[in-house]
Amino acid sequence: LSDRLTETFRNLRTKGKLTPADVDGTVREIRRALLDADVALTVVKDFTAKVRERALSDEVNRALNPAQQVVQIVNEELIAILGGEQRRLQFAKNPPTVIMLAGLQGSGKTTFAGKLAKQLEKDGHTPLLIAADLQRPNAVNQLQVVAEQAGAAIYAPEPGNGVGDPVRVARDGVEHARRAQHDTVIIDTAGRLGVDAELMKQAADIRTATDPDEVLFVIDAMIGQDAVNTAKAFQDGVDFTGVVLSKLDGDARGGAALSVASVTGRPIIFASTGEGLDDLEPFHPDRMASRILDLGDILTLIEQAQQAFDEDEARKVAEKLATEQFTLEDFLEQMQQMRKMGSMKKMLGMLPGMGQMKQQLDDFDEREIDRTEAIIRSMTPAERRNTKLLNGSRRLRIANGAGMTVTDVNQLVQRFEQAAKMMKTVARGGVPNIPGMGSM
Ligand code: GDP
Ligand code: MG
Numbered sequence: 104l105s106d107r108l109t110e111t112f113r114n115l116r117t118k119g120k121l122t123p124a125d126v127d128g129t130v131r132e133i134r135r136a137l138l139d140a141d142v143a144l145t146v147v148k149d150f151t152a153k154v155r156e157r158a159l160s161d162e163v164n165r166a167l168n169p170a171q172q173v174v175q176i177v178n179e180e181l182i183a184i185l186g187g188e189q190r191r192l193q194f195a196k197n198p199p200t201v202i203m204l205a206g207l208q209g210s211g212k213t214t215f216a217g218k219l220a221k222q223l224e225k226d227g228h229t230p231l232l233i234a235a236d237l238q239r240p241n242a243v244n245q246l247q248v249v250a251e252q253a254g255a256a257i258y259a260p261e262p263g264n265g266v267g268d269p270v271r272v273a274r275d276g277v278e279h280a281r282r283a284q285h286d287t288v289i290i291d292t293a294g295r296l297g298v299d300a301e302l303m304k305q306a307a308d309i310r311t312a313t314d315p316d317e318v319l320f321v322i323d324a325m326i327g328q329d330a331v332n333t334a335k336a337f338q339d340g341v342d343f344t345g346v347v348l349s350k351l352d353g354d355a356r357g358g359a360a361l362s363v364a365s366v367t368g369r370p371i372i373f374a375s376t377g378e379g380l381d382d383l384e385p386f387h388p389d390r391m392a393s394r395i396l397d398l399g400d401i402l403t404l405i406e407q408a409q410q411a412f413d414e415d416e417a418r419k420v421a422e423k424l425a426t427e428q429f430t431l432e433d434f435l436e437q438m439q440q441m442r443k444m445g446s447m448k449k450m451l452g453m454l455p456g457m458g459q460m461k462q463q464l465d466d467f468d469e470r471e472i473d474r475t476e477a478i479i480r481s482m483t484p485a486e487r488r489n490t491k492l493l494n495g496s497r498r499l500r501i502a503n504g505a506g507m508t509v510t511d512v513n514q515l516v517q518r519f520e521q522a523a524k525m526m527k528t529v530a531r532g533g534v535p536n537i538p539g540m541g542s543m
Contacts, residue, residue: 126158129173133396140395141358143331146365153180178392184361185388190345190370195316198286199231201277203313205306205341206321207333208294211349213242215321215375216291217249218383223287224254231285233276234259235269235309238293238302246291252380256285269293269305274312290315298333303340310341318343319372322363324351330359331366338367348386349375357394360386429523431487435479438472477505478515490516 130151137147157176194200202219204212216232223230232250234257236242243259250257258276260267273290280288292309295302310318320343326333337343346367348360351374360371371386479487481504486492493501498512505512 123159126155126173130155130158133177136396137358137361140356140361141327141330142395143328143358143362143366145331146362149365150180150184150361177396178389181361181392181395182388184365185391186364186370186386187388189385189387190372191385192372193316193344194287198284199277199280199288200286200317201288201290201313201315202317202319203273203290203292203306203310203315204319204321204347205292205337205343206294206347207298207323208239208296210294210321210323211347211375212236212294212321213245213249213291214378214380215319215347215349215373215383216246216289217253217255217380218375219289219373220250220255221253221380222383223289228287229285230255230287230289231276231280231283232257233273233280233288233290235273235276235290236293237267237269237272238295242291242293249380256283270308270312273309277313288313298336298340300340303336306337306341317345319345319347320363320367320369321347321349321375322359324348324355324357324359325353326359327355328362330362334363334367338369343367343369345370345372347371347373347375352376352382357391360391361395431479431482431490431519432484434519434522435476435487438475474505474507474511475515478502478507478512481505490519 133154134147134151137150138144142150154173154177157180158173162172192200192202204216206212213236220230220232232246232253232255234243234246236246237260247257247259258272258279260272269292273292276290277288290309290313292306293302294306318341320334320337320341322330322333334346346363346369348357348363348371351357363369364371371388371391374384374386374391376382376384478501481501482493486497486501493512493516495509498509498516502509502512
């Protein structure tokens, strides 16, 4: 994560509301981070426009913590573009399932063919690899080696038979698979170093001839800004049903994933992460989102932001107490706040001088919050602001309204008064002596 982005989120975290200037600053840094991750410029523009619009909407201004909300929006939008849920390989109703690979030379097609064959074998399938790359002298050989490593069968033209026709090899291969009862077929094809009309046509012809269930476009994650043009060329020239992102073990940040998914709308199905045949993973949109924006760091920042927020809240409460305005409404708000944070201990830990107290709350019962809430909700607003209004008959009515006993109500009021006293001591800067907190 760029230091600047870190800084931006740090600045955001203490703000209650986001101004358009805050949002613009943040969006600028997100743009920079995406460009750093090699996401294509057009994609970055669309993406940041969407984030900006959502960040300025009510959804964020009403949020408990706007900075956190913005991070969430960024994360959500990234995941949405990357395909939302993970997509799996689609198998044909009537085998064999035909999977064709396409992509530039060196993108990792042949290696992926071996990886996929191995995985299919492991899952109990009977894959057949078809060597339809007859462009390079060594290509068939390479696939043979890979097939052997994967323990998978291979269909290849006879060696020394002159230049074969890859379209025919592919078609014959699928025919062979049908006869030999292979339930899956992986067609390896040729690619050139750059987008090439002739090879694109060859791939399109192989597609037409074999009518694959999946056409997987294999792209090197290190390709950078060229990702968009390459992906578009293959979409127009061959079209594909899914994407394989290769060489993710390198230090590519994965910007290509966002670019390709964004401009083609096709799901990324696999992540190829090494030269070994076991280095294959299903693609996880959420993990890739984290990788692109280094969201691990951002999540840490959110936690810090959350803490800052807690401290702010604690300070507000303390200030209120100092001026003796702490009411049952505040008490309830605090309780709800604590529930939201999932931990009362954490909240108390934020209060100065109360770190040691946390232990006393180890056996804190969360249902207690429910009971407290029920009682306070049964009071009138005036009573919540001034407990002196709570006479005997009022306490009985409240108890009935909340489905509790008068003793429960009395205990709550007592606890509230103790808490108020304790908080007041904290507000004055003292270390409180806390009666009754252990039972809270
Ligand atoms: P093809 O021309 O598209 O068939 O690409 P290849 O499968 O021959 O791969 C080209 C080079 O990239 C080879 O040296 C592979 O070992 C290497 N390669 C392929 N996939 C990966 C990967 O996921 N990670 C790494 N580090 N190298 C890979
Ligand atoms: Mg190859």
